[in-house]
Amino acid sequence: MKTQITAAVCLFSVVFSSFSVQAQQRRPKPAAKSAPSAVPVDSAKWRAEHYVVDRDSAYADPSVALRKLMGGNRRFVENKSIKPRQDRSALTSTEKGQQPFAIIVGCSDSRVPNEIIFDQGVGDLFIVRTAGQVMAEASYASIEFASTVLGSKLIVVLGHQSCGAVDAAIKRPENLPGHIVTLVNAIKPAAQKVRAMGGNMLENAIRQNVLEQVALLRDLDPVLSRRYQSGEILIVGAVYQLSTGKVEFLPETLNNLPQRRNAPSASGR
Numbered sequence: 342m343k344t345q346i347t348a349a350v351c352l353f354s355v356v357f358s359s360f361s362v363q364a365q366q367r368r369p370k371p372a373a374k375s376a377p378s379a380v381p382v383d384s385a386k387w388r389a390e391h392y393v394v395d396r397d398s399a400y401a402d403p404s405v406a407l408r409k410l411m412g413g414n415r416r417f418v419e420n421k422s423i424k425p426r427q428d429r430s431a432l433t434s435t436e437k438g439q440q441p442f443a444i445i446v447g448c449s450d451s452r453v454p455n456e457i458i459f460d461q462g463v464g465d466l467f468i469v470r471t472a473g474q475v476m477a478e479a480s481y482a483s484i485e486f487a488s489t490v491l492g493s494k495l496i497v498v499l500g501h502q503s504c505g506a507v508d509a510a511i512k513r514p515e516n517l518p519g520h521i522v523t524l525v526n527a528i529k530p531a532a533q534k535v536r537a538m539g540g541n542m543l544e545n546a547i548r549q550n551v552l553e554q555v556a557l558l559r560d561l562d563p564v565l566s567r568r569y570q571s572g573e574i575l576i577v578g579a580v581y582q583l584s585t586g587k588v589e590f591l592p593e594t595l596n597n598l599p600q601r602r603n604a605p606s607a608s609g610r
Contacts, residue, residue, distance in 0.1 A: 391421055396465070399442040399495075403575035403601070406442045406495035407590075413460035414588040426462025434464075441467040444487045446554070447499040448474050448506065453581055455499070458588060467493055473506030474498060474554060475527040485564045494574045496558060496565075499588070500551040501581040507532065507546050548591065551578040555594050572601035 380387045387393075392412030399406040416422050442465060445455050449470045456466060467487040469480050476484075487493045500507075509521075510528035517525060528546075531553050535545035555578040559569050568574045578594040581587075 391416055391423055393423070396442060400440055400492065401494075403494040404598075407497075407575065407577065410443060410459050410461075410495075410497065410588075411590065414458060414586075416460045417458050418586045422457075422460045424460065424462065426465065431463040439464045439467075439491060441465055441487060441491060441493050443467070443495040443497060444469065444484055444493045445497050445499055446470075446474050446476065446480070446484065446558070448472060448501055448504060450501060450504065452583055453499070453501050458581060458586060467491060472524050473504060473510075473528050473550065474500060475506070475524050476554065476557070481561060481565075484558070488568060488574055489564060496574060496576040497590075498551050498554045498558065498576070498578045499581060500547045500579070502544070502547070502583045504543075504547050504550075507550055508543055511542060511546055548580060551580060551591060552593060554578070555591075570599060572599040575599075 380390065392415050394405060394409035394412050396409070399409040444467045445459075446469050447453060447455060449472050455468050456462065459466065467483075469476075469483045471480065484496060488496070506524050507528055509517075510525045510532040513525070513529070528550055531550040532546045535542060535549050538545050555576055558565055558576050560566050565574070565576070569576055575598055576594075577590060577598075579588050579590045582589065
């Protein structure tokens, strides 16, 4: 009798379990939550959110080129870089020629990678680099070549935070080896001008060095001075902050810029 009761209990358990499984299988599953739709890449909204400016417009108009650099740096700072024109097609498309929309006159410091901080690609920037962005004849010729032959219409003198060349000009160490003294001597006038200023002397000197280099290029005869005064090109200055990734365009170099005659409308995207 006991054996029969045990068998009946086991049979009931099996039947009940089977019924529960079937009931669960028949129960409708809750609808999966749909993921939020992403903004289509290169749509008008996406371009606005990523501060994208049309490259052809930037090549044609220096004020648009300036906006393009500002937008690219903003993407970099906000961790929204799109890394444009950095694939094989960009390599092949520029194989036979280049049309950089901006010239960067910057420091050789390895912590200032121009294409990365401005989020640009192959063929976008013509870059002239020396320590402390000190310029001489070869630098001038390179800048003039990019402006007159390649058609670049924006020149940016780019200094940076914690520049060793400017720091050396402030401290004026003795017995500098080789040609390093040439760099230091070129920056000394800027360092001397800020000695009486309050605040951080190195930061002030870095800024002053950029301002003087911008003034030098704006007055450089016979090519750049004429093209700048006519508004055909713009020459501005900026300082890159290593700690934040932000490029600060110096207001002193953005005020009272010459107006370009018959300038095309700035159609940015």
